[in-house]
Amino acid sequence: MTLSPDAADASVRWVPGQVVANRIAELTAPIGGRLLSCSVYEGDAVDADQELLRIAPTAGASHGAEAPPETADDAQTWVLRAPWQGLVRHVHAPVEGRLVQPQDALIELIATDGIALRFSLEETDALLLGPGDRIEARFSPQDTALTPLSIARAWPEIDPETRTRQFEANLPANLNMAVGLSAQVHISLT
Incomplete structure (x- = not known):
């Protein structure tokens, strides 16, 4: 990583950053059976406890170790629900009628409250910032406006390799x- 000091002010740095997801859930089949319906697609916003899909147990289907009885809609159907508000990242089993086994990956969710901008500072500047300090970010080279942000966390160590x-x-x-979007982070070290 190279810090780019502002030509007019040596206390200003521009560093690269990236949008990351801190909370991702991989939801798995609680029971073996046939997928009856899948009501979400990649990119859909979901609410906590929203129905995502339904599974009909097959004869002799075994329950996964984590199949709580309260997820049963009735004796014939299991309902998989969103654990929290988020965005659907990937649907592994969108085909209705498909057989699924216990613990098969079905849906990945990203929590909307866990999306952050991650960036790094060289060790010579690393102790000059901390949680609560203000930064600004530009998410597109064509974007002239800077988005004001506040640092939420700082790693407790310097990476020995970088x-x-x-x-x-x-x-x-x-x-x-x-998630994955690049950004330019504007930091004033005064």
Whole structure:
């Protein structure tokens, strides 16, 4: 990583950053059976406890170790629900009628409250920032506006290979960010 000092001010740094997801859930089949319906697709927003899909147990189907009885809608159907508000990252089993086994991966969710901007600072500047400090970010080279953010966490150690310290700033949900998106982080070290 190379810090790019601002030509007009040596206390200003531009560093690369990336949008990351801190909470991802891989939801698995609680029971073996036939997929009756899948009501979500990649990119869909879901609410906590929203129905995602239904499974009809097959004769002699075994329950997974984590199949709680309260997920049973009735004796014939199991309902898989979202554990929290989020975005559907991937649907592994969108084909209705498909047989699934206990613990088969079905859906991956990203929590909307766990999306952050992660960046690193070289060790010479690493102790000059901490949680609560303000930064700004640009998420597109064409974007002239900077988004103000606050550092939420700082790693407790310097990476021995890169000699950098990582930081994260939580992103408001209304920014409509995509995980993996690059950013330029503007830091004033005064």
